Amino acid sequence: MNKKAVIQESWTSDINPISLCAFDYEAIEKPTKALMHQAARFMYFNKGIGKIKIDGVEYDIRPHTLCAITPWRVTDIIDVRDTLHLSLIVYDYQFLNTVLKFTPGLEEESVSLLNFLLSHPVIYLDKEQSSRIDYIMSSLQGELGVDSAVLSQRNKPITFLYTLVKIIELMVEYRRCFQAREEMGKKSSNGLQNSILSYIYFHSAEHLTLEKVADVFYISESSLSKKLNDLTGTSFTKLLNDIRIEKASDYLIYTGLTLEEIAEILGFTDASHLSRHFVDKIGLTPHKYRKTYGKEGVSYSSSEKNVALEVTDYLYRNFEIEKLHAGNVAEKYDITLSELNRSLLYYTGMNFSTLLNFIRINKASEMLVSSSYSILDISVSVGYSNIKTFNLNFYKFKGMTPTEFRESITLQRMDGGEKHYKNKGKEKGL
Incomplete structure (x- = not known):
């Protein structure tokens, strides 16, 4: 019988939930529950013998096995013959993705590196490679402390930058180690074919x-539904x-968008719909979450915020x-046109023109x-100079x-409960 996956929290750290990275140790003595990871991680098995499934593909675990787990992958330790000891690095994949993709001159290499991590989840290291990975792990542990033991180090100068560099170094070392060793072969291609969860994550907007x-993925809807249920124990919706x-959590922290605006761009019916799901998952209302983790009067800097959120x-x-x-x-954000559209496509699923029209x-x-304003007046007030262009775009989205x-839509007021559009045309989505 297939085990249902438990969805892990998106926090990188129990000590500081919005930190860039956390370091921890684990010892696994018996098979575990299947876990779906919202935060990315590197799992470095120093000792032990066993087996792990990643998105349904089985891999051996032996000393000096390094796993790169990107968001929304499912891992399942299915066999432990000798206690597994591992070092664990949990990190903010979204932030790393942004930093890498927007480093001038490194766009192609960065995309290649991130895609590699998505499709190659396991590598077996030789003695020399293990020594280099040990050094990086030791450096991060010395900088961050051990998360589960609440042994946080006191603040050091430019810790954030140091940690960022070390995680990128770990990514690059992972890629180079894999290039030097061709041990994964067929399993790697199988892993690529089993990237449905990754696809949903990166196209969720x-x-x-x-x-x-x-x-x-060239499969039937029933097969996909069964696969998702087998992996996660939950439905597609x-x-x-x-x-x-x-992703709504990021918008609440890093932008001044209203809840209604966030709901629109993420595909929820309205703010109430988003709020209900947010409370169910996070345990806080969006307002409380923003008050706790966000910044009043948030201002932006391309060096610290995702340019897509800013735009x-x-x-x-x-x-x-x-x-x-x-x-x-x-030009306002000091980036090229291609960088602008690439960032928007990644985070919202729309380029500049589509997002603006949306x-x-x-x-x-x-x-x-x-309101009772004429359609012409409304088209002008939202930025269209041509009624024909407005009508074409309206039909495209609605x-x-x-x-x-x-004539067919009703809007309930605040005193009447939720806002609800009884749309007879295309449904907007979930």
């Missing part, structure tokens, strides 16, 4: 459906919502500007059902004309 994901909640926040504040062009925004059409939709939308 889109309006994903079970049918769409099944088509991508629940899994997708959990991933979106994780998204800027577009929500300035969408009504008629001549709002990607080139000008890229925001404008959602704002127009609110005005259509909450599946009906503005007139049809106004």
Whole structure:
């Protein structure tokens, strides 16, 4: 019988939930529950003999086995013949992804490295390679302390930068070790084929459906549903919502977007829908979470925040500007046009033009059902100079004309409970 996976928290550390990285030791004496990891990690098995499944693919564990686990992979220790001792590095994959992809001149190498980690989860190290990994692990332990023992080191100068460099060094060393040893062979390709969870994670901002994901992997919807249930013990809908909640946490911390705006961009029906799922998963209301972990009057710096979040926040504040062009925004944030679109595509699933139109059409939709303004006036107020362009974009996102939308949609007020659109056209998604 397949075991159901337990979804782990997205925190990197129990001591400091929003830290970049945490170090810990573990000893595993018997098979474990299957775990789906929201935070990325490196698992370095120093001693012991056993077997591990990663997204359903079985790998041997022996001394000096190093595993690279990216977000939303499922791991399952299925056999322990000799107690497993491992060093564990848990890190913020999203932040590392942003740093690597936006380092000038390193875009191609960074994408290649991240894709490699996604498709090659295990490597067996020789003596020389183990020595290098031991050194990196020891350096991180000395800098961060041991998380489970609550043995945090006192603050040192530029610890964040030091930790960041060491994690990148570990990633690069992992890639080089694998290149030097071709031991994984067939299992690596199998691991690539079993990357459904990774696909859902990286495309979660889109309006994903079970049918769409099944088509991508050339399997039936029933087979996909069964595979997800076998791996995670949950449904496609629940899994997708959990991933979106994780991204909502970033928006709450790093932007000034309203809950309604965050719900729109992540594909939730409305703020109430997002809030319910957020409380169920996190245990705090979005407002309480932002108050606890966010910053009042948050300001942005490209050196410390994801540029996609910055630009998204800027577009929500300035969408009504008629001549709002990607080139000008890229110049404002001192990045190239390709960097701008790449970052937006990664985090929101939309390029600059699509995201801007998405925001404008959602704002127009609110005005259509909450005011008596003419359609022409509304199109101008949200930034369109041409009614034809407005109508084309409206139909693209809503599946009906503005007139049809106004006639068929109702909007409940605050005193009437949730906002709810009875949309007869295309459904927006979950």
